[in-house]
Amino acid sequence: xxxxxxxQFEEKIVQTVxxxxxxxxxxETGSGKxxxxxxxxxxxxxxxxxxxxxxxxRRVAAxxxxxxxxxxxxxxxxxxxxxxxxxxxxxxxxxxxxxxTDGVLLRESLSNPELSDYSMIILDEAHERSLNTDIxxxxxxxxxxxxxxxxxVLITSATLDGNKVSDFFMNCPVLTVPGKLYPVExxxxxxxxxxxxxxxxxTAIDIHVHEPEGDVLIFMTGQDDIEKLVDKLRDKVQSLxxxxxxxxxxxxxxxxLPPEMQVRVxxxxxxxxxxFIVATNIAETSxxxxxxxxxxxxxxxxxxxxxxxxxxxxxxxxxISKVQADQRAGRAGRTRPGKCYRLYPSKVxxxxxxxxxxxxxxxxxxxxxxxxxxxxxxxxxxxxKFDFLDxxxxxxxEDALKQLHLIDAIDTSGSITNVGKIMAELPLEPALxxxxxxxxxxxxxxxxxxxxxxxxxxxxxLPGRSKHSEKKRKPPPDLPDxxxxxxxxxxxxxxxxxxxxxYHIGWLKDxxxxxxxxxxxxxxxxxxxxxxxxIAKGNLDVQEAESExxxxxxxxxxxxxxxxxxxxxxxxxxxxxNGYRTIGFKSQLVQVHPSSMLxxxxxxxxxxxxxxxxxxxxxxPYMRNVCAIKVSWxxxxxxKLENLNVNRLSGGSDQVTDGEQRKSSSLLQQxxxxxxxxxxxxxxxxxxxxxxxxKAEREQSLGRKAKK
DNA sequence: CTTGTGGCA
Numbered sequence: 001x002x003x004x005x006x007x008q009f010e011e012k013i014v015q016t017v018x019x020x021x022x023x024x025x026x027x028e029t030g031s032g033k034x035x036x037x038x039x040x041x042x043x044x045x046x047x048x049x050x051x052x053x054x055x056x057x058r059r060v061a062a063x064x065x066x067x068x069x070x071x072x073x074x075x076x077x078x079x080x081x082x083x084x085x086x087x088x089x090x091x092x093x094x095x096x097x098x099x100x101t102d103g104v105l106l107r108e109s110l111s112n113p114e115l116s117d118y119s120m121i122i123l124d125e126a127h128e129r130s131l132n133t134d135i136x137x138x139x140x141x142x143x144x145x146x147x148x149x150x151x152x153v154l155i156t157s158a159t160l161d162g163n164k165v166s167d168f169f170m171n172c173p174v175l176t177v178p179g180k181l182y183p184v185e186x187x188x189x190x191x192x193x194x195x196x197x198x199x200x201x202x203t204a205i206d207i208h209v210h211e212p213e214g215d216v217l218i219f220m221t222g223q224d225d226i227e228k229l230v231d232k233l234r235d236k237v238q239s240l241x242x243x244x245x246x247x248x249x250x251x252x253x254x255x256x257l258p259p260e261m262q263v264r265v266x267x268x269x270x271x272x273x274x275x276f277i278v279a280t281n282i283a284e285t286s287x288x289x290x291x292x293x294x295x296x297x298x299x300x301x302x303x304x305x306x307x308x309x310x311x312x313x314x315x316x317x318x319x320i321s322k323v324q325a326d327q328r329a330g331r332a333g334r335t336r337p338g339k340c341y342r343l344y345p346s347k348v349x350x351x352x353x354x355x356x357x358x359x360x361x362x363x364x365x366x367x368x369x370x371x372x373x374x375x376x377x378x379x380x381x382x383x384x385k386f387d388f389l390d391x392x393x394x395x396x397x398e399d400a401l402k403q404l405h406l407i408d409a410i411d412t413s414g415s416i417t418n419v420g421k422i423m424a425e426l427p428l429e430p431a432l433x434x435x436x437x438x439x440x441x442x443x444x445x446x447x448x449x450x451x452x453x454x455x456x457x458x459x460x461x462l463p464g465r466s467k468h469s470e471k472k473r474k475p476p477p478d479l480p481d482x483x484x485x486x487x488x489x490x491x492x493x494x495x496x497x498x499x500x501x502x503y504h505i506g507w508l509k510d511x512x513x514x515x516x517x518x519x520x521x522x523x524x525x526x527x528x529x530x531x532x533x534x535i536a537k538g539n540l541d542v543q544e545a546e547s548e549x550x551x552x553x554x555x556x557x558x559x560x561x562x563x564x565x566x567x568x569x570x571x572x573x574x575x576x577x578n579g580y581r582t583i584g585f586k587s588q589l590v591q592v593h594p595s596s597m598l599x600x601x602x603x604x605x606x607x608x609x610x611x612x613x614x615x616x617x618x619x620x621p622y623m624r625n626v627c628a629i630k631v632s633w634x635x636x637x638x639x640k641l642e643n644l645n646v647n648r649l650s651g652g653s654d655q656v657t658d659g660e661q662r663k664s665s666s667l668l669q670q671x672x673x674x675x676x677x678x679x680x681x682x683x684x685x686x687x688x689x690x691x692x693x694x695k696a697e698r699e700q701s702l703g704r705k706a707k708k
Numbered sequence: 709c710t711t712g713t714g715g716c717a
Contacts, residue, residue: 254712456717
């Protein structure tokens with residue numbers, strides 16, 4: 001503990017912080033910055049005038065670091081040293097050092113914009129550049145001007161962008177604290193491999209045969225590649241001559257692995273046995289595997305990116321940045337000197353890899369973040385000019401404004417509305433928070449809460465189609481089917497059934513539903529209910545009786561509420577086939593994702609209009625999680641689209657550009673088209689719906705009986 | 709006719 005490098009710099013750090021409102025600390029791995037900085041300033045009296053806050057990008061980190069600091073100070077966790085993460089606040093009035101996720105700090109800033117409880121805010125791991133960290137960086141820049149005398153801000157970062165952060169904070173001082181990593185020898189390939197699975201395999205076996213003991217960590221891009229390599233590696237290791245080298249264990253490691261499989265990497269291997277851990281970038285920062293001496297770095301990573309013009313996400317394999325490459329290499333030097341095999345030439349590292357990873361804020365939809373910033377009521381700030389360390393493109397900001405306007409969160413001049421203010425208080429995507437408010441008007445809040453919670457679950461809850469299993473798929477054993485109306489309704493029905501059987505875990509397992517995910521959903525739903533009750537200052541019906549629901553099997557009100565929430569995520573079916581054209585974004589042809597529960601009518605056709613939760617481009621552009629809606633609900637949204645003026649939303653000039661004019665006239669055509677369709681098909685549509693509803697009811701009651 | 713890098717309120 002005493003040997004932590006950072007303690008040798010204590011006086012220097014304290015002195016610098018005393019003289020400067022913002023200081024950047026470059027602390028390499030093992031410097032002890034996460035546990036020591038807070039204690040240093042606690043010792044020097046900074047906790048007398050307020051709490052010292054340390055933010056972490058991840059919940060496990062906030063908890064584990066707080067635990068360690070409490071131990072080192074020999075106090076009970078939750079008293080002088082505490083932490084706060086979603087669903088769990090372990091702090092008390094005695095708390096002087098508080099570890100929290102940056103998401104929690106953002107929420108706190110909503111109710112107390114000056115964050116007056118804190119005398120010092122330490123943004124740890126800022127180089128990871130999470131969306132939340134980036135917003136906090138912008139807020140901190142304002143806050144130190146508001147509280148120059150009684151707030152100190154520390155930002156920890158990586159070597160490669162310390163100066164950039166310093167520039168952002170008016171050339172604040174940068175202190176570098178060495179780490180405690182052992183040297184890592186970097187070995188490059190002569191050329192880029194044609195298949196990096198094969199290349200990883202060769203390198204791994206080479207290490208196994210020729211290098212002394214020590215575990216091998218291999219970075220791959222995703223689950224598929226990991227499974228392939230794990231299989232090949234196991235085969236190869238088995239085929240090696242008995243006694244020619246030590247034993248080997250091959251372990252996969254990625255986020256969709258069940259927790260009990262993930263923790264296997266924490267049990268040390270038996271004597272004279274080498275472990276190969278084949279991992280995604282989860283092992284870059286989130287999980288630290290002890291005993292790794294060799295790292296194999298493919299040089300690639302999977303990244304999700306957002307296209308603001310089309311509203312479409314894609315998951316692409318891209319080259320890592322130098323920061324990531326260095327981070328990966330560092331994983332080999334935690335216990336003793338190690339080696340890192342980069343499966344690309346040094347020239348690629350030098351010339352092609354970006355210095356730092358493109359921050360998340362430039363790769364995501366910003367509707368939620370923009371709403372958040374608007375709700376802070378920073379009167380002097382035009383959102384397009386908000387001072388970000390790396391500003392998002394104006395396309396992304398305009399897209400966010402447009403989406404927010406379509407769901408009534410901001411008015412035509414871009415100011416936040418009362419509806420928007422309430423929405424911002426809910427920890428949800430704007431589409432879902434808007435749905436909740438609308439559902440409350442229609443008397444189906446309880447159902448909407450469930451859907452919002454289900455869609456908040458980070459990973460997919462439903463069973464995926466396993467590839468190696470037989471092709472004919474069995475109908476899902478017990479799962480409801482959304483009455484054919486789509487995936488939102490199915491998610492609702494699944495949760496409601498689980499609720500009825502008292503959250504029985506066995507039922508989840510029997511139906512391949514993720515237990516962890518569903519428990520998370522239950523927590524989220526509870527939290528959302530509490531927040532919305534508090535906002536309404538009254539008794540909202542968040543736990544509607546089952547008998548009530550039974551009478552409305554077509555979920556009409558609920559679907560109407562979804563339509564309001566997803567006003568910017570509409571699609572219209574093509575006349576002759578089941579493809580859809582998106583409305584609102586640059587119009588594109590998209591398909592209903594094949595996993596969807598949306599049902600076709602007797603002619604094999606999907607509904608004329610749907611809302612979708614997400615556009616994702618994989619093998620083709622798909623809508624994931626769709627819900628059938630009626631054309632009459634769409635008309636008012638079309639009208640709004642037609643009158644939309646993005647320039648005004650962003651507080652710019654009122655003049656309509658040529659481009660805007662063209663856009664709105666084509667929207668007008670869209671609208672007319674929709675009305676024609678309405679006339680032609682409304683009767684048929686009504687008949688279909690009645691039919692579907694009846695059929696669904698029949699099936700529902702049949703399903704129930706069969707179970708009993 | 710088929711997706712899931714990693715996080716967070």
